Amino acid sequence: MTIQSTAQEVPVLELDPFSDEFLNDPYEAHEQMREAGPVFWLERYQLYGVARHAEVSQVLADHETYVSSRGVGISDFAKEKPWRPPSLLLEADPPHHTKARHVVSHIMTPKVLRGLKEGFQERADELVARVAAGKGTVDGVADLAEAYPLEIFPDFIGLPKDGRENLLPYGSMVFNTFGPRNSHFERAMERGATAQAWIMEQCQPGAPAPDGLGAKIHAAAAEAGYDEVDQAKLLRSFLSAGVDTTVHGIGNALQCLAENPEQFGYLREDPSLARAAFEETVRYSSPVQTFFRTTNKDAELSGMRIPEGSKVLMFLAAANRDPRQWENPARFDIRRKAAGHVGFGFGVHACLGQMLARLEGECFLTALARHVEKLEPAGEPVQQLNNTLRGLDSLPLRLTAA
Amino acid sequence: MPKITYILPDGLETVLDAEPGTSVMRTAVSNGVPGIVAECGGSAMCATCHVYVETEDTEGLPAVSDVEDEMLDCTASERCANSRLSCQLQVSEDITVRLPETQV
Numbered sequence: 001m002t003i004q005s006t007a008q009e010v011p012v013l014e015l016d017p018f019s020d021e022f023l024n025d026p027y028e029a030h031e032q033m034r035e036a037g038p039v040f041w042l043e044r045y046q047l048y049g050v051a052r053h054a055e056v057s058q059v060l061a062d063h064e065t066y067v068s069s070r071g072v073g074i075s076d077f078a079k080e081k082p083w084r085p086p087s088l089l090l091e092a093d094p095p096h097h098t099k100a101r102h103v104v105s106h107i108m109t110p111k112v113l114r115g116l117k118e119g120f121q122e123r124a125d126e127l128v129a130r131v132a133a134g135k136g137t138v139d140g141v142a143d144l145a146e147a148y149p150l151e152i153f154p155d156f157i158g159l160p161k162d163g164r165e166n167l168l169p170y171g172s173m174v175f176n177t178f179g180p181r182n183s184h185f186e187r188a189m190e191r192g193a194t195a196q197a198w199i200m201e202q203c204q205p206g207a208p209a210p211d212g213l214g215a216k217i218h219a220a221a222a223e224a225g226y227d228e229v230d231q232a233k234l235l236r237s238f239l240s241a242g243v244d245t246t247v248h249g250i251g252n253a254l255q256c257l258a259e260n261p262e263q264f265g266y267l268r269e270d271p272s273l274a275r276a277a278f279e280e281t282v283r284y285s286s287p288v289q290t291f292f293r294t295t296n297k298d299a300e301l302s303g304m305r306i307p308e309g310s311k312v313l314m315f316l317a318a319a320n321r322d323p324r325q326w327e328n329p330a331r332f333d334i335r336r337k338a339a340g341h342v343g344f345g346f347g348v349h350a351c352l353g354q355m356l357a358r359l360e361g362e363c364f365l366t367a368l369a370r371h372v373e374k375l376e377p378a379g380e381p382v383q384q385l386n387n388t389l390r391g392l393d394s395l396p397l398r399l400t401a402a
Numbered sequence: 403m404p405k406i407t408y409i410l411p412d413g414l415e416t417v418l419d420a421e422p423g424t425s426v427m428r429t430a431v432s433n434g435v436p437g438i439v440a441e442c443g444g445s446a447m448c449a450t451c452h453v454y455v456e457t458e459d460t461e462g463l464p465a466v467s468d469v470e471d472e473m474l475d476c477t478a479s480e481r482c483a484n485s486r487l488s489c490q491l492q493v494s495e496d497i498t499v500r501l502p503e504t505q506v
């Protein structure tokens with residue numbers, strides 16, 4: 001078999017990037033993968049991996065060779081039926097992808113987002129000031145990192161107040177199912193089953209409030225010729241990708257700032273560093289750790305042959321700490337220029353919600369700088385293990401109001 | 403190697419050699435030219451890598467795509483006829499670009 005003969009040319013690694021040990025603390029294993037070579041073979045799952053910034057960027061950029069339509073999880077849609085109808089964005093290739101993407105990018109432009117800033121900032125200030133004024137310790141995850149996006153995002157889309165508790169389990173399910181059928185996958189499917197029904201209901205034409213983004217997506221998709229099923233699928237992408245990711249981004253930022261008081265000091269002194277602090281969090285503690293591609297033809301990457309039909313696992317988070325790309329990559333430094341990281345992906349599939357995520361992160365961290373004088377750890381954080389995402393279940397913090 | 407001339411808002415000029423095929427944005431960022439933010443890293447998502455192309459002959463430049471066109475409507479400084487996203491400008495010949503007053 002060609003796969004095996006090629007596999008011998010590339011370094012073979014036995015590690016399991018979906019084990020609890022790895023998911024808890026991936027950084028040493030990231031180093032091992034980067035050092036193994038530009039491309040390596042993960043024996044356990046019979047697939048290729050890339051963990052250096054240069055190769056991850058090349059795979060992301062070459063969407064004709066490394067396709068998304070065969071799934072961006074471990075399963076190859078050419079061989080296995082996906083558990084849900086594929087996304088018209090994430091799991092599609094040009095030209096279909098280009099058309100679908102344009103429908104949405106047209107609605108969520110940087111200009112539109114600039115108009116939202118004032119409202120987002122007000123609500124962040126209100127929330128952070130209220131939580132900081134309370135006595136004792138807080139849970140940085142439930143009280144802040146979940147509270148803020150769960151207040152902002154569903155209103156932005158135009159979702160009803162009832163049922164919003166389904167958003168996090170649904171997102172967690174989607175991201176877990178990109179991985180292998182391990183315990184995280186199975187548990188997420190159980191927990192997500194009820195959430196899925198609610199999500200699908202909210203995606204139907206007419207369900208989202210008429211003034212929100214959801215209704216705009218439906219209208220624009222209808223105009224572009226998508227039928228009702230596909231309109232719902234386009235909206236579904238937002239409900240899958242837009243909540244857990246930002247929750248983890250904000251939670252990870254809180255953890256990084258609490259553990260690096262001098263960095264929080266810089267932010268306090270100059271709240272205009274808030275956007276940079278969020279960017280550095282996405283680099284240093286990437287909420288989305290991995291995505292897959294599938295080779296649609298025989299490929300060569302940095303001198304290594306990758307045959308057609310291979311799954312390629314991109315370790316975005318490892319690329320974001322590649323010493324070939326960054327100085328002191330394992331240092332959380334909000335004053336560095338973090339642009340160029342691949343935490344939001346790159347190329348035709350680059351995160352469609354990245355400007356919204358940045359806006360949420362910026363508003364939240366601005367509020368933190370304004371209303372919190374001291375931010376200290378008040379216990380061990382608990383990691384939430386997910387096959388794709390990196391984030392926290394809880395983060396005990398002691399806040400001193402400014 | 404093609405040369406890129408960056409004219410900063412205060413009139414100062416920086417001239418850099420560019421690897422053929424790299425973008426005006428990437429060359430600026432990796433050489434620390436101020437004034438190109440490039441928040442999205444070149445995915446045509448942020449409009450913070452806006453430049454005005456001052457070179458007369460623009461034949462050799464890639465055409466403006468629909469996505470770039472839309473993004474150029476979102477720049478922080480005024481859009482002009484010679485506005486481009488520098489992340490979409492792969493260089494093959496010498497080019498001169500002027501940086502806007504602000505990107506955000």
Ligand code: HEM
Pocket residue numbers: 068072089090091101237238241242243245246249282286287288291316342343344345346348349350351352353354356357
């Ligand atoms: C910190 C927060 C976020 C992170 C780290 C993140 C990360 C990513 C990454 C890495 C990709 C690339 C997937 C690939 O290349 O296969 C992506 C795609 C995507 N993201 Fe995000 N995301 C975030 C927030 C959001 C938000 C808030 C939304 C929605 C409002 C969103 C919607 C999407 C969509 C629709 C895609 C698919 C784009 C395509 O395939 O063309 N994301 N995201």
Ligand code: FES
Pocket residue numbers: 427439440441442443444445446447448449450451473487488489490
């Ligand atoms: S770098 Fe973001 S649009 Fe050019």
